[in-house]
Amino acid sequence: MGQRTGQHGAIITAVERYLPDRVLTNHDLEKLVDTSDEWIRERTGVVERHILDGQPTSYMAIKVAERIIAARDLDPAEIDLIIVATATPDMLFPSTACLVQHAVRATRAWAYDLSAACTGFIYALVAGAQFIQTGAHRKVLVIGADKMSAITDFTDRSTCILFGDGAGGVLLEPAQTANAGLLDFELRADGAGAGCLSVPAGGSMMPASHETVDQRLHYVQQDGRSVFKFAVARMAEVCATVLERNGLTGADLKLFVPHQANYRIIQAAAQRLKLPAEKVMVNIDRFANTTAATVPIALSEAFQQERLESGDLVLLAGVGGGYTWGSVLLRWENRSDPGNT
Numbered sequence: 001m002g003q004r005t006g007q008h009g010a011i012i013t014a015v016e017r018y019l020p021d022r023v024l025t026n027h028d029l030e031k032l033v034d035t036s037d038e039w040i041r042e043r044t045g046v047v048e049r050h051i052l053d054g055q056p057t058s059y060m061a062i063k064v065a066e067r068i069i070a071a072r073d074l075d076p077a078e079i080d081l082i083i084v085a086t087a088t089p090d091m092l093f094p095s096t097a098c099l100v101q102h103a104v105r106a107t108r109a110w111a112y113d114l115s116a117a118c119t120g121f122i123y124a125l126v127a128g129a130q131f132i133q134t135g136a137h138r139k140v141l142v143i144g145a146d147k148m149s150a151i152t153d154f155t156d157r158s159t160c161i162l163f164g165d166g167a168g169g170v171l172l173e174p175a176q177t178a179n180a181g182l183l184d185f186e187l188r189a190d191g192a193g194a195g196c197l198s199v200p201a202g203g204s205m206m207p208a209s210h211e212t213v214d215q216r217l218h219y220v221q222q223d224g225r226s227v228f229k230f231a232v233a234r235m236a237e238v239c240a241t242v243l244e245r246n247g248l249t250g251a252d253l254k255l256f257v258p259h260q261a262n263y264r265i266i267q268a269a270a271q272r273l274k275l276p277a278e279k280v281m282v283n284i285d286r287f288a289n290t291t292a293a294t295v296p297i298a299l300s301e302a303f304q305q306e307r308l309e310s311g312d313l314v315l316l317a318g319v320g321g322g323y324t325w326g327s328v329l330l331r332w333e334n335r336s337d338p339g340n341t
């Protein structure tokens, strides 16, 4: 589907994350709903999550953008495009990306939000890379940010245990070396899944009213078992498709960075790819499902832990509301390497 055809490789030259300070543990949730730390750990792998108080999603996205600008020592006016993947924008419009653009004074950048729920960052990374690969842009900021606590019903034990708040992002720039950066992708959508995972009210279908608030329709509603089955099957499938198309197996990968929705979903994909635990990024225990932010947060941890070296093959994967799902194959390049200054 998505093997690179453009002239320029798109590499990640900075990767950063932001997690809000407040930690909400499973034991804290035991006080809110009829659940237990043991049930949540066994069924999801989550132990605790971070919660953002008194600020919107853009607050976290701006922190990530500022950290990327500092890490790469950028003049914000050099940024060409900002894409924010989010299911929890500050407002229906203007886009959260415009708020980030203004806050960091990226005076030359255009900016838009991308809506693909938990696959948002994967979609946005591929979208952003196209502008580098065609030569249209040289600096694209791609951020995944979600304040899931804003759309989580903390009286519903089947959903409130799953989510957390956070943001992560990357800077994409042209590669100086051949065969570097984003090598291939497979992105999919199936709107038949719309009824299985959604926030029904607040859009044009069901504008906010007393009734929608009374019926708690502004919170995430899901058929957890259907979503689980779909995610287990599809995330593994899309990863296998990308590897096979490139003549690779799990043994060729340095790292697999999957969306963190449920540890059992991650395990199923890792087993299908025959990946040992040390090749799989898992941080769902500390951050839960931060929707569009899980993959860049995990990538930023991997980078900080020095688990990525130039030449390493990295597979990213996501699945979420829509349904949407997808996978991206990268050849990692460290920005400090010659030619990538």
Ligand code: ACO
Residues within 6 Å of the ligand: 034, 035, 036, 039, 040, 043, 044, 087, 117, 118, 119, 157, 158, 159, 161, 162, 197, 222, 224, 225, 227, 228, 261, 262, 289, 291, 319, 320, 321
């Ligand atoms: N604590 C204790 N018991 C619970 C809880 C809880 N928090 N939640 C549900 N239960 C109970 C149920 O009521 C049920 O009881 P019953 O057997 O008496 O009816 C029992 O536990 C089993 O429920 P299941 O729903 O079958 O549990 P399952 O093993 O499927 O786990 C879960 C539920 C964790 C939600 C799982 O289905 C899942 O992870 N689904 C995927 C959800 C997901 O990832 N969604 C996010 C995508 S988000 C996005 O795209 C924005």
